[in-house]
Amino acid sequence: MASPIKNVVVVGASGNVGKEVARELVKAGFNVTAFSREGSTATFPENVAVKKVDYESVESLTSSLEGQDAVVSTIATVAIGSQKRLIDAAVAAKVKRYISSEFGVNSRVLGDAPIGKILRGKVEVLDYAIEKSKENPWFTWNGVSSGLFFDWGLRVGSVGFNKDTKTAIIYDSGNEPFQASNLDFIGRAIAAILSQPEKTANQYLSIASFNPSQNQILKFVEEETGEKWKVEHASTDEQEKIGLEKLSKGDFSAFSNFLRKHIFTDGAGRAVKGEGSANGLLGLQEDDLATTLREWLRT
Template identity: 65%
Template sequence: MGNPIKNVAVVGGSGNLGRAAVSELVDAGFTVTVLTREGSTATFPARVVSKAVDYTSVGSLTSALEGQDALVSTIATVAIAAQKPLVDAAVAAGVRRIIPSEFGINTRFLGKEPIGTILQGKIQTLNYIHEKSKQNPLFTWTGVSTGLFFDWGLPHGSIGLDKATKTATIYDSGDEPYQASNLPHIGKAIAAILKHPEVTTNRYISIASFNPTQNQVLALAEKLTGEKWTVDHLPSSEQQKIGSEKLSKGDYSAFSNFLKKRVYGDGAGLAVSGPDNALDLLGLEEDDLEKSLREWLAE
């Protein structure tokens, strides 16, 4: 890669993951510029520069990316298809590494699954980046799958715990390990990729803060609260059905139903432990599951 990466532009820097990424990049010593929409009122830490851009204009994006070594996109799934002008601008501005908005489930193995219909924007963007990097070897990429956003998902219900009612929703047996990452952990991984770009050049990697089962998470919640929780047992196949009905009506909230089936269903096989977990490659360690739960319960 030659020179180290110093200047990093972030897209989606005011979102949940974006804020964690900006914070960890600043802590790691990078000079960070956040690209924002015209008229955005988002605020950022003191050392962070923000530049207003027109996301539909390659010219506007190219001038904003001049002098940037890397571009990190954390934009939400609904806006993913808008990444194409960003990719073109990054190439034109001489950006050397792009980390597109993959973060979540690994989109490289979705085949004909209905969840893949919803994630076409991600799939096509990475395919497009791959083509661009073949045409221009100086333009490189790293894709990162993180599994569920664990710390974000606890209050938002996607981990299946409701602390107000001490209720847990468990899909199938509850014994299937699943890939999950805390937002600061993902931010640290992004910084580590850019600190060691040579080991992650044109690679799709998977990381996890931990790979718990639903039953392990519930047992810890019960231990930490000193109470038995009420458990709703549901079949994951039902979630697939609900998702398919929603999708047939163009309702993209089907994603959360498909996700539950994909991640929690018995035999899913999506945990990333041992050599599959790229933390060693990045010089990072797993998070503490019990500590993550304790912090949420104390909020």
């Protein structure tokens, strides 16, 4: 039987999802160390040790990883590529588990969809970890697809609803259920993965707090606020066109346009449930959509 995982590095533990991952790992009893760039002024959750590292140097990453059992990378999208050096360092330091910075749509099933062009970096990094695991069977990996960051997305607007102006943009019919996760739910999923290292080794796991449709959200917020919200309708085909135009000019904000096409198109089938969901394997209860929406409206 493999030895349990106790010491965990969270890369980017100051970030949107990294903070919640670090918090939930501390709560679950892991010893958590955050990796942070020299010169970063980031702040970290309580009871997390902080190590300044240089993501350019495999050697220094390796020495910073001595004695660690697992690395959870929640590194920023712009720095996805630097994970190959982290993986080399993790292997050199005999770290047993590497969780790659995925945390979005399932990047393993994109085929030749335009969104895949932008997510290629994530796919290559996870492929690299898988290759290293084949060479060194004690080195194991995970990728976690969480769908849209939901509570965060409500706040920053990526879900398409604005509570201040009581406006919403609904793509296509608005009836398609999509995979969505609250940030602390993702943190609990990571803690559950590392608590059961044998059961979860070498798997790409899709989780979801819930799978709402845009219309379900609209109905709830209208009922809760007692007002009709102003709704703008848009088409996901148009979003894809806009995305392709942006991408041809090297503008990677095309991602948001491709994402809408990917998740909101009628019949997209991105909901994560039943056998396609790792919630059961990880012992995770779905979150309550009404509670999440109420909390957002209240704060």
